[in-house]
Amino acid sequence: MIFKQLLEPVSSSYTYLLGCEQTGQAVLIDPVVNSIDRDLQVIHSLGLKIAYTVDTHIHADHITAALELKKRVESKIAAPAFDRLPCVDFGMEEGRPLQVGSITLTGLHTPGHTDGHFAYLVGERIFTGDALLIDGCGRTDFQNGNAEALYGSVTHKLFALPGETLVYPAHDYTGRHVSSIAQEKARNPRLGVGKSLEEFQRIMATLNLPYPKFIDYAVPGNKGCGICPTTLPDELEKYCRPMGESRQG
Amino acid sequence: MIFKQLLEPVSSSYTYLLGCEQTGQAVLIDPVVNSIDRDLQVIHSLGLKIAYTVDTHIHADHITAALELKKRVESKIAAPAFDRLPCVDFGMEEGRPLQVGSITLTGLHTPGHTDGHFAYLVGERIFTGDALLIDGCGRTDFQNGNAEALYGSVTHKLFALPGETLVYPAHDYTGRHVSSIAQEKARNPRLGVGKSLEEFQRIMATLNLPYPKFIDYAVPGNKGCGICPTTLPDELEKYCRPMGESRQG
Numbered sequence: 001m002i003f004k005q006l007l008e009p010v011s012s013s014y015t016y017l018l019g020c021e022q023t024g025q026a027v028l029i030d031p032v033v034n035s036i037d038r039d040l041q042v043i044h045s046l047g048l049k050i051a052y053t054v055d056t057h058i059h060a061d062h063i064t065a066a067l068e069l070k071k072r073v074e075s076k077i078a079a080p081a082f083d084r085l086p087c088v089d090f091g092m093e094e095g096r097p098l099q100v101g102s103i104t105l106t107g108l109h110t111p112g113h114t115d116g117h118f119a120y121l122v123g124e125r126i127f128t129g130d131a132l133l134i135d136g137c138g139r140t141d142f143q144n145g146n147a148e149a150l151y152g153s154v155t156h157k158l159f160a161l162p163g164e165t166l167v168y169p170a171h172d173y174t175g176r177h178v179s180s181i182a183q184e185k186a187r188n189p190r191l192g193v194g195k196s197l198e199e200f201q202r203i204m205a206t207l208n209l210p211y212p213k214f215i216d217y218a219v220p221g222n223k224g225c226g227i228c229p230t231t232l233p234d235e236l237e238k239y240c241r242p243m244g245e246s247r248q249g
Numbered sequence: 250m251i252f253k254q255l256l257e258p259v260s261s262s263y264t265y266l267l268g269c270e271q272t273g274q275a276v277l278i279d280p281v282v283n284s285i286d287r288d289l290q291v292i293h294s295l296g297l298k299i300a301y302t303v304d305t306h307i308h309a310d311h312i313t314a315a316l317e318l319k320k321r322v323e324s325k326i327a328a329p330a331f332d333r334l335p336c337v338d339f340g341m342e343e344g345r346p347l348q349v350g351s352i353t354l355t356g357l358h359t360p361g362h363t364d365g366h367f368a369y370l371v372g373e374r375i376f377t378g379d380a381l382l383i384d385g386c387g388r389t390d391f392q393n394g395n396a397e398a399l400y401g402s403v404t405h406k407l408f409a410l411p412g413e414t415l416v417y418p419a420h421d422y423t424g425r426h427v428s429s430i431a432q433e434k435a436r437n438p439r440l441g442v443g444k445s446l447e448e449f450q451r452i453m454a455t456l457n458l459p460y461p462k463f464i465d466y467a468v469p470g471n472k473g474c475g476i477c478p479t480t481l482p483d484e485l486e487k488y489c490r491p492m493g494e495s496r497q498g
Contacts, residue, residue, distance in 0.1 A: 003373070003413055005431065124252070164252055166415070166427065175436040176428075178415065182254065183426040 001103060001123070002046055005168065005177055006039060008032040010238050011062040011214075012173050015039060016127055017048075020101025025051040027100050028075075029120060029127050030170055031065035033226055035243045039065070040073070050075040051100045052090065056129025056170060057117040058083060058222045060143060060215040062239060067226035077225050082109065082116035087225035092118050108157055112150020113138035119158065125166045126181070132158050133169040134179045137190050140204050142215065147204040154191045159184070214239055250352060250372070251295055254417065254426055255288060257281040259487050260311040260463075261422050264288060265376055266297075269350025274300040276349050277324075278369060278376050279419055280314035282475055284492045288314070289322070299324040300349045301339065305378030305419060306366040307332060307471045309392060309464040311488060316475035326474050331358065331365035336474035341367050357406055361399020362387035368407065374415045375430070381407050382418040383428040386439050389453050391464065396453040403440045408433070463488055 002019030016029040017039070026048040031039055043050060053066040053075050066077045067087060078098055081091025090098055092107040099105075106121040110131040117138075120127045130138030132154050140147045158167075163182030185192050190203050212218075214236055221227045228240035251268030265278040266288070275297040280288055292299060302315040302324050315326045316336060327347055330340025339347055341356040348354075355370040359380040369376045379387030381403050389396045407416075412431030434441050439452050461467075463485055470476045477489035 005413055005429070164254055175432065177432040177435075178427055178429050180254070180426045183424065186426075187424040 002026075002048065003125075004042060004046075006035070006042065008035040008062065008243065010034060010243070012171050013059075013062050014168065014170055014172070014177075016168060017042065017046075018100075018103050018105075018122060019043075019046060019048045020103050023101035024048055025101040025103075027051060027098075027103060027105065028053045028065070028069070030054075030056055030059070030129070031069060033063040033065045033068055033228060034239060034241055036065045036068055036072070037242050040069075049073065052076050052078050052098065054078040054092070054098065054105060054120065055080075055222075056119065056127065056131075057114045058085075058143065058219060059130075059170075060212050060218050061171075062214070063218055063221045063228055064226040067224065070225075078105075079225070080107070080109070080116040080118045082118075083223075085223060085225060092120075110150075110153035110157055112140055112146055112148075112153045113143075115144035115146070115149070117153075119153075121161070121165075124164065125168055126158065126161060127168050127170075128158060129170045132167060132184060132188070132191070134167065134172055134176045134184070135188055137188075138170075139207065139209055141207075141209065142212070143219065147201045148197060150204075151191065151197045151200045159191075251275075251297065252374075253291060253295075255284070255291065257284040257311065257492065259283060259492070261420050262308075262311050263417065263419055263421070263426075265417060266291065266295075267349075267352050267371060268292075268295060268297045269352050272350035273297055274350040274352075276300065276347075276352060276354065277302045277314070277318070279303075279305055279308070279378070280318060282312040282314045282317055282477060283488060283490055285314045285317055285321070286491050289318075298322065301325050301327050301347065303327040303341070303347065303354060303369065304329075304471075305368065305376065305380075306363045307334075307392065307468060308379075308419075309461050309467050310420075311463070312467055312470045312477055313475040316473065319474075327354075328474070329356070329358070329365040329367045331367075332472075334472060334474060341369075359399075359402035359406055361389055361395055361397075361402045362392075364393035364395070364398070366402070368402075370410070370414075373413065374417055375407065375410060376417050376419075377407060378419045381416060381433060381437070381440070383416065383421055383425045383433070384437055386437075387419075388456065388458055390456075390458070391461070392468065396450045397446060399453075400440065400446045400449045408440075
């Protein structure tokens with residue numbers, strides 16, 4: 001399998017490219033609308049064609065490129081069936097993997113960051129979305145987030161995978177790229193080292209995080225599989241403007 | 250390929266088990282003498298048989314299990330040819346990979362921590378020994394260590410690998426298990442972020458590390474492919490005593 005980890009720097013999001021060497025088909029996990037051109041360039045340079053985009057959840061910090069890629073390269077859209085988005089072509093459910101060439105994406109329902117959140121297992125890799133980050137996890141204070149549910153998703157479902165399973169998160173804010181289930185069990189300060197549900201709930205209840213600055217645009221946009229608002233405040237335009245495009249000149 | 254990452258806690262060393270599913274043959278990279286019983290238990294539970302042990306270099310902080318495993322399960326010994334150890338069955342050289350079933354270990358001469366140090370590339374994984382650690386590197390102040398050589402090994406040879414290549418180091422002292430070449434290029438505080446040779450040399454020259462407590466036993470023992478001294482000071486016995494074995498009772 002061809003594998004690339006692509007960073008979208010505005011929201012520090014990772015997009016993952018999986019390519020089938022036999023059929024030339026590719027899957028993009030969590031593509032971001034403002035990095036479409038860069039992603040397509042990478043895909044074309046590898047001689048691949050996107051068959052599916054697959055989102056882990058309805059993101060609150062960026063807009064998915066799913067719809068725009070469907071328009072531009074006719075890729076199909078996969079996302080958790082739980083969210084019942086009418087724009088989705090393939091609803092991911094547990095027990096119903098997505099097959100693209102030789103690539104099998106097995107969905108694991110991992111609610112807590114959002115109620116419909118899915119992680120995807122592909123061979124030795126688990127794409128954990130915002131359920132499990134390196135030394136951290138997604139917040140649980142909006143979009144039907146729920147600390148108790150996230151604790152169960154991570155400690156019962158993700159931590160049950162073999163220790164060597166590679167953890168590829170949807171974000172990292174300090175330049176880390178990869179971890180493993182064993183590593184997160186051993187040292188995740190929120191969920192590892194045998195943290196109890198009560199300890200985790202206390203940590204999540206006292207994070208005092210600011211209201212996400214793009215959420216009021218991102219969530220409705222992502223419920224449409226990636227619709228950028230027609231107007232955005234100047235300081236938020238970077239979330240929809242193609243990466244590298246300048247407003248000068 | 251079957252893959253297991255095994256921690257030896259006395260010296261915080263990682264031993265890597267690679268298993269060929271077709272032939273049942275296994276390779277152990279950097280096995281440690283005091284964890285032989287645990288490693289053999291893991292290998293047997295997977296239905297594998299060790300064909301080769303492979304060391305990355307002449308270690309100064311633990312004694313390799315190579316010779317003891319050869320005696321117990323008739324595994325062969327591979328190690329860098331550079332060191333010309335008479336106890337070695339297969340001398341690793343660049344351009345002369347070791348093939349074990351479907352597993353190909355490609356050696357990369359990466360001097361600097363020691364002059365004979367090798368890293369091993371196996372598919373998408375690079376076993377970096379003490380040349381490149383997560384957010385760090387091995388010291389360069391003994392065993393013909395050389396900061397300039399290590400800088401070249403890491404920045405010209407290891408950093409030339411694809412960014413997604415998984416970095417599996419010989420040690421981690423804070424519970425981390427895995428990194429990637431892209432991650433180390435982006436944030437290794439000694440060698441990444443475009444550090445110059447001069448900066449690296451200054452860092453390495455001012456580490457003020459203590460003299461390694463086991464080196465005077467480990468190096469001669471490892472030059473014999475893993476001979477434990479007949480007598481050891483009490484506080485060092487744990488380096489040769491089987492892991493988990495108690496002196497009580």
